[in-house]
Amino acid sequence: MLLTSSSPLYFFLMSLRSMFVLSPLDFLHKLRVQLCRPAAAEAGWLPVTQSVRHGSKAVTRHRKPIHILKQKLLAVTKYVPPTPVVPKGAYPFERQEVKEESGFVLLLKRELKKLFQDYKMVAVAQNCNSNAEDMRILKHRLHRHGIAVKFFPNQVMCSFLSDSVYSNMAPLFIGPTVLFVSKEPKVKEMLTSLRSSPQMTLLGACIDNTLLSAQGVVSYSKLPSVSVVQGELVSGLTMMTAHTASMLLRHPAHLSALLQQYVKQQSSEEAPKAEEAT
Amino acid sequence: MFSLMKAAVGGLTGVCRVNGHQQGPLHCHLKVLVAGLQTYEIPPDYSDVVLPAKPKLKFVNKVPNLKKPKREPKKLRDIQGPTRGADSFTQGQYGIVALGGGYLHWGHIEMMRLTINRKMDARTMFARWCISGPYKPITRKGLGQRMGGGKGAIDHYVTPVRYGRLIVEVGGKVELEEVKHILTEVAKKLPFPAQVVSRESLAALKKKHADMEQNNQNPWTFKQIVQGNMLGIRRVVSPFDVHHCGRFSGKFHFPGRV
Numbered sequence: 001m002l003l004t005s006s007s008p009l010y011f012f013l014m015s016l017r018s019m020f021v022l023s024p025l026d027f028l029h030k031l032r033v034q035l036c037r038p039a040a041a042e043a044g045w046l047p048v049t050q051s052v053r054h055g056s057k058a059v060t061r062h063r064k065p066i067h068i069l070k071q072k073l074l075a076v077t078k079y080v081p082p083t084p085v086v087p088k089g090a091y092p093f094e095r096q097e098v099k100e101e102s103g104f105v106l107l108l109k110r111e112l113k114k115l116f117q118d119y120k121m122v123a124v125a126q127n128c129n130s131n132a133e134d135m136r137i138l139k140h141r142l143h144r145h146g147i148a149v150k151f152f153p154n155q156v157m158c159s160f161l162s163d164s165v166y167s168n169m170a171p172l173f174i175g176p177t178v179l180f181v182s183k184e185p186k187v188k189e190m191l192t193s194l195r196s197s198p199q200m201t202l203l204g205a206c207i208d209n210t211l212l213s214a215q216g217v218v219s220y221s222k223l224p225s226v227s228v229v230q231g232e233l234v235s236g237l238t239m240m241t242a243h244t245a246s247m248l249l250r251h252p253a254h255l256s257a258l259l260q261q262y263v264k265q266q267s268s269e270e271a272p273k274a275e276e277a278t
Numbered sequence: 279m280f281s282l283m284k285a286a287v288g289g290l291t292g293v294c295r296v297n298g299h300q301q302g303p304l305h306c307h308l309k310v311l312v313a314g315l316q317t318y319e320i321p322p323d324y325s326d327v328v329l330p331a332k333p334k335l336k337f338v339n340k341v342p343n344l345k346k347p348k349r350e351p352k353k354l355r356d357i358q359g360p361t362r363g364a365d366s367f368t369q370g371q372y373g374i375v376a377l378g379g380g381y382l383h384w385g386h387i388e389m390m391r392l393t394i395n396r397k398m399d400a401r402t403m404f405a406r407w408c409i410s411g412p413y414k415p416i417t418r419k420g421l422g423q424r425m426g427g428g429k430g431a432i433d434h435y436v437t438p439v440r441y442g443r444l445i446v447e448v449g450g451k452v453e454l455e456e457v458k459h460i461l462t463e464v465a466k467k468l469p470f471p472a473q474v475v476s477r478e479s480l481a482a483l484k485k486k487h488a489d490m491e492q493n494n495q496n497p498w499t500f501k502q503i504v505q506g507n508m509l510g511i512r513r514v515v516s517p518f519d520v521h522h523c524g525r526f527s528g529k530f531h532f533p534g535r536v
Contacts, residue, residue: 058354058355058516058528059354059355059379059528059529060528063527063528063530064528066527069511069513069514070511070514070515073500073503073504073511073515073524074524074535076498076503077496077498077500077503077524078496078534079490079494079496079535079536080494080495080496081493081494081495082493082495083495102317104315104317105315105317153315156315
């Protein structure tokens with residue numbers, strides 16, 4: 001028998017050749033493989049057909065159909081947002097947003113603080129439809145008496161007042177307001193100047209750390225000046241002593257006549273009292 | 279003569295004279311106030327922003343220069359799931375983030391480059407690529423070829439992009455509104471859903487997901503059921519879904535899933 005390349009014996013001998021290099025297990029495996037392969041494949045003129053099963057791809061352009069059980073799982077594990085206790089829009093937003101105050105607002109507040117410290121009288125008026133001309137005239141009139149005219153935005157004013165002692169003045173600052181400030185409380189002059197300008201309406205004032213309404217300001221203006229009141233008080237206190245002093249300066253005959261009359265009066269009073277007692 | 283002039287000037291100034299304060303010929307006596315106080319926002323300070331020497335987007339090659347380009351398997355898993363890196367800003371302030379997976383080819387890159395370079399102002403802003411040029415070879419067989427006969431020849435190259443990846447970054451002495459219209463125009467044309475983000479909005483997006491996980495009122499979560507293999511659900515849930523908790527399916531991302 002010729003030892004051809006296709007005979008099993010040939011394979012056996014070829015594999016024996018490699019036996020000394022590889023392990024016995026590899027040798028046996030190789031032998032088995034080589035014995036199982038068809039002879040024609042060894043020549044190489046037939047393609048080796050192998051059927052492989054291809055599954056569907058994971059990454060697709062379309063949304064892949066999902067298994068019903070997975071659909072159920074996804075439905076069960078959906079995101080559930082927390083429900084608010086109070087439905088939205090039921091109550092108005094109570095908490096006010098605290099805004100950081102800009103530098104300008106802080107500057108205005110500092111000015112206001114100085115104003116309330118320096119000036120004794122701070123009057124608030126509302127101006128409607130006053131021209132620049134009217135304003136100029138009013139400012140001039142007030143300046144003659146030492147009253148200055150100040151403008152501040154209502155927002156800044158209200159926020160300043162709410163923190164300070166003068167919080168009760170806050171309701172006055174609604175609408176276009178003007179401040180009349182002066183070191184000395186010159187109310188009468190201010191009222192006369194304001195009477196001449198019909199656009200200005202006095203709302204209230206803070207005079208000597210006392211809040212006054214419009215009527216209060218009017219009555220304050222009607223008060224006599226401090227010196228007059230002091231004089232009156234002094235005269236009232238010293239009235240008795242002054243009267244006595246003036247009386248003593250009279251003629252002694254006059255005084256003695258008065259004393260006699262007084263004694264008579266006393267006796268006449270005592271007699272009816274004694275009669276009543278008995 | 280002098281007295282006349284003085285009188286004239288005095289008269290003129292007398293008209294405008296204010297009681298010793300706030301003097302000036304043009305000063306108005308009437309101060310018009312409004313109820314509120316107009317406060318202006320201080321514009322942002324860009325003094326620390328450094329613009330690079332070449333602010334525009336660089337040209338990107340259509341084909342990587344390889345000596346021997348090898349054909350690669352499709353490996354569509356480079357589109358699947360969230361991105362592994364390049365999901366945060368490095369130099370710029372605003373950018374485009376991908377909200378899905380996809381491949382960017384040279385046409386898309388050229389469109390982005392030309393649009394952004396044309397519309398941006400090189401003096402005040404700069405732009406930077408966050409993706410590399412196309413490197414993944416895509417093969418195509420010739421027209422009318424039957425199945426079989428080996429893998430086709432390389433047709434073109436693409437860059438794979440995953441969900442959450444930044445595509446392009448823009449920065450400089452600008453605000454979002456100045457840059458938004460340019461970037462939205464580009465983002466609409468991309469092959470995957472994309473969104474214009476700033477540093478803050480990107481952080482907000484991530485935080486939103488974290489908050490959703492935190493305040494979820496549903497007692498059952500995908501993770502819990504699948505990790506415990508309740509009802510033998512692992513039979514229909516892939517290992518990828520186990521890892522990503524059902525938030526991704528292929529190249530798609532589901533923002534409502536937690």
